[in-house]
Every structure is written in C-alpha cells, then in structure tokens.
Amino acid sequence: MGHVICIANQKGGVGKTTTAINLAASLAALKKKTLLVDCDAQGNATTGMGIDKSTLDKSLYHAMIGQATAQELVRRTGLKHLQVIPARTELIGFEVEFMDRPGREKVLKNVLAAIKEAYDYVLIDCPPSLSLLTVNAMAAATSLLIPLQSEFYALEGLGQLMQTVKIVKKNLNPRLTVAGILLTMFDKRTSLSHQVAANAGKHFQNFLLETQIPRNVRLSEAPSFGKPILLYAASSPGAQSYVELARELVRRLETG
Amino acid sequence: MGHVICIANQKGGVGKTTTAINLAASLAALKKKTLLVDCDAQGNATTGMGIDKSTLDKSLYHAMIGQATAQELVRRTGLKHLQVIPARTELIGFEVEFMDRPGREKVLKNVLAAIKEAYDYVLIDCPPSLSLLTVNAMAAATSLLIPLQSEFYALEGLGQLMQTVKIVKKNLNPRLTVAGILLTMFDKRTSLSHQVAANAGKHFQNFLLETQIPRNVRLSEAPSFGKPILLYAASSPGAQSYVELARELVRRLETG
Numbered sequence A, B: 001m002g003h004v005i006c007i008a009n010q011k012g013g014v015g016k017t018t019t020a021i022n023l024a025a026s027l028a029a030l031k032k033k034t035l036l037v038d039c040d041a042q043g044n045a046t047t048g049m050g051i052d053k054s055t056l057d058k059s060l061y062h063a064m065i066g067q068a069t070a071q072e073l074v075r076r077t078g079l080k081h082l083q084v085i086p087a088r089t090e091l092i093g094f095e096v097e098f099m100d101r102p103g104r105e106k107v108l109k110n111v112l113a114a115i116k117e118a119y120d121y122v123l124i125d126c127p128p129s130l131s132l133l134t135v136n137a138m139a140a141a142t143s144l145l146i147p148l149q150s151e152f153y154a155l156e157g158l159g160q161l162m163q164t165v166k167i168v169k170k171n172l173n174p175r176l177t178v179a180g181i182l183l184t185m186f187d188k189r190t191s192l193s194h195q196v197a198a199n200a201g202k203h204f205q206n207f208l209l210e211t212q213i214p215r216n217v218r219l220s221e222a223p224s225f226g227k228p229i230l231l232y233a234a235s236s237p238g239a240q241s242y243v244e245l246a247r248e249l250v251r252r253l254e255t256g
C-alpha cells in the first residue's frame, strides 16, 4: 500500500510524462489502485489524460498553498483504478511564493499524506529541472524512477541527479530509494541506443531495469487523443512495454 | 553586427541545444563570426562542442557573478569563425544567489555587452524552463528562435512562452523580436508531424520558418563525437537543413 513513485530527470524530453501516464494506466490495468499526480506546471500529464485545464476550478497549486485538499482535486479517468490530480501553469507560482519558507520541501508530502493510503501506487510526474517542485516530489516519495532517453546527452545529467538524490535522502527523506533507471525511446536499429545502454549498464548496473521502452510513434500519438496508450493502441509495442514495466516494478517493490 | 539570438522553449528535449550548436556552426561556415553561449547548467552545448568540462578553470557562472570577463571564457573550436563560452553545473548557483538582487535579469546582457560587437552572431542556448537564466538570455537578445518539436505536447507550452516574451519585451527589452518558430525532429512519414505543422501554422502563421529540421540520427550521434554535424556528417539531411536554416535567418535578420 502507499508506494509513492517520483518520476524525475532534469534532462528535458526523456519520457517522464509518457512514463508517468502509461505506467499509471498499466498499474491500474493490473488492478492496482493508482493516483497520478501532475507536478509540472507544463501540465502535460493533465492534458495527456484528456483533462481540459480550462474547466478546472482548482489544481495542485491550490493544495500546495493550502487552499484545497488533495481529495477535492482528484479526478476520475477512463480506467476504473486510475485517478489524477491535475496541474496548470499557476504551479510555477509555488516555487516563487515558498522560496524562503521553512519546510518548503515537504509541502507536497503533507498534501499527499491524507490520501496516499487509499492507493496502492501514487506516481508523481516532475518538470525538467532539480527545482523546489522536484525536491518536493522526491521528499514525498518512497522511490524514484529515472527515465533515461537512449541518447548521448541523457547520460550527462545522471551523475548530478544521483547527487541530488543523495542530498534529499540525507536531509529530507531517508527512506527514498531508487526504483530503477528506465531506458526510453530505445531504437534497436541505431548503434547509439546500444552504446547508451552499454554505458548506463557500466556506470549504473544495479539500477538499470530489465524493461526497455522502444521508440514507438503510437506513444507520441496517444496524448493528442487524451488517452494512455492502453486505451489508444493496446497491442502496440509501446503499450506492451509499459505493461511489462508495471509488472517488473510490482515484482521489485512488492516482494522487496 | 551583433545579432544576439536566444534559443528558448521551456518544453524539454525539443532540440534547443542541437539547434544552438548546429546553427552556430552553419553560420560560421557562411563566414559569419559566431559566438555560442551555453546558458544551461546541464552544459550540453559545451559537451556537444567537444569541450571537457573538467579541464575548465572558469565557466559562464564566474562571469555572471563578476569573477571573470566574457573574453576570458571564450574558447576556440574546430571551425575558424566559431567560438564558445562554456557552462557547467555551478551555473544553477546563479539563480539562487541572485534571486533577490535588483537588476538580476540583466546580468548576462552586461556580461556580453563587452564582447558582442566582435561577432556577427551570438547564440544563447537556454535550459528547459522560464527561470531567471532564460529571462537573462531574453533580456540580452535582439531576437528569439523557438525550436518546436513536431509532437503533441510541444504546442501546449507555446502560448505561455509567447506570454513570457511579451512581459520581457515590455519590462526588460523592448527591442526583442521573434526571429521565428523552427519545426524540429520533423518526420514526413508520420501524420503527427504534419498535424503539428498544420496546427502551428494556424496559430502562429507569421512566425513559422520555412526551414524544417528532419529527424535524422546523425544529429543525435554528432555530440557523442564532440562535433557539430557539419564536421561529423556534412552531407546528411540534418547538416543540410541547418545550413538552410542559417541562410534563411541571415536573409531575415540582415535584410530586415
């Protein structure tokens, strides 16, 4: 119960949102009660799940500043066991308004404390930076999932990310563990993908997950229909790989 | 003389760094004296140009906090008319240290004022956020180039980015213009790319550049050799498209 997985990497465009949405949907398909929390002011996870931001009264920002409870924000989706807390551009305001406040790193943890026990899994999608919002997500999490795009620049930031995890673990959240590093947009046809996989294996052997997410155009088409890939192209390689990922994480996290 | 182009988009992984490096190299190949400024703490433009960060005494951070001049930081490259100011992780410190300082948005503008006249073009690579560093780059620039990945999520943030440009133009830099929106990773075979192009054309018609950058694996391989694509695979579609982009921008910016 109550596994909170933070999905983070400060490198942009590596597949954080795509992983957050599709892992959440796959866990729900495995009948795990799942909550997806969009913690990125871009609000891509919100849109990708088909939520129209202009119709919302409130979003995660309002819970972060104490003007709403998490429960009020929860929205249902097309999957029985999947619910979402949406985000909008105003979330950027939290970083500015709380920058000098004591306890600013634990606001999200406190927001989620009231509802997380109602779920088997809570997934948090992060922005492409190691800013206050990402630190909040790491402080609220029980484990960290790191999407790693199978490209050259993606490896460069990994050392810094692991450094930040150590600092969060020491000062804010001693129980934070790394659930794993997930290779995304893996293209078997290019030697670059294989090189990145080999490199990641060399430096971060114990963390590399078995599941690899292939580059699959269905994954980038699904959000334009506001659906996770399971509800858009269930038999595609993209959909299958995220179901496989969900099974692997359940195995790792539930049998420990 | 002294065209300063800021390359920005808060959406991650859309091709900012790839555009900064390869547009800079293409302008240099057209015999324009060009300076590439890495303004992202990830330092991908620095690594992509083959600079070993561990050998540097100083980086852009030191000029931003007044411990070095821009001139001291300039490094030569494999192209006669291309020089680079590198960045490293410590650049993140600037955002924290200057967050309350008056004039914090114009620090980069002042750093570059001393050297920009020595170049025909100065290109600034930005991080995936609308934070103080990106605002500094916009305040220092004469024009803004917006890479737009040919994917669904990429369109979502464009409105907010244009909003930020308006605010910067009004409060910090009245001469800032939008040089254009550049479609990147365009894949002719997918309907998604064509849909994004059509959508961008509908909402931002006047800004869309004629040049489109195709998805081309050579572009993602080149940085692992520390070279712009012109020095790695000059006859590839990726290299050709950036030379075409350089010509289009010279035409637009120099004949006004």
Ligand SMILES: Nc1ncnc2c1ncn2[C@@H]1O[C@H](COP(=O)(O)OP(=O)(O)OP(=O)(O)O)[C@@H](O)[C@H]1O
Pocket (backbone or CB within 6 Å): A011, A012, A013, A014, A015, A016, A017, A018, A019, A040, A044, A126, A127, A128, A184, A185, A186, A213, A214, A215, A216, A217, A219, A220, A221, A223, A238, B010, B011, B012, B013, B128, B151, B152, B153, B154
């Ligand atoms: N395996 C995949 N195959 C094909 N396209 C993918 C795949 N994973 C993600 N994409 C596409 O690549 C782009 C980047 O992915 P995504 O937005 O999920 O990354 P991100 O890390 O969340 O980005 P940001 O740093 O901006 O938050 C999106 O357009 C997405 O649809």
Ligand SMILES: Nc1ncnc2c1ncn2[C@@H]1O[C@H](COP(=O)(O)OP(=O)(O)OP(=O)(O)O)[C@@H](O)[C@H]1O
Pocket (backbone or CB within 6 Å): A010, A011, A012, A013, A128, A151, A152, A153, A154, B011, B012, B013, B014, B015, B016, B017, B018, B019, B040, B044, B126, B127, B128, B184, B185, B186, B213, B214, B215, B216, B217, B219, B220, B221, B223, B238
């Ligand atoms: N036209 C292209 N064809 C193929 N790959 C590309 C192309 N443009 C960029 N890439 C690759 O896509 C990835 C993202 O590009 P890049 O790092 O330049 O984006 P960015 O916007 O600078 O990312 P960030 O938001 O992290 O700064 C990189 O691995 C890059 O090599």
Ligand SMILES: [Mg+2]
Pocket (backbone or CB within 6 Å): A016, A017, A018, A040, A044, A126, A127
């Ligand atoms: Mg995202």
Ligand SMILES: [Mg+2]
Pocket (backbone or CB within 6 Å): B016, B017, B018, B040, B044, B126, B127
């Ligand atoms: Mg970049």
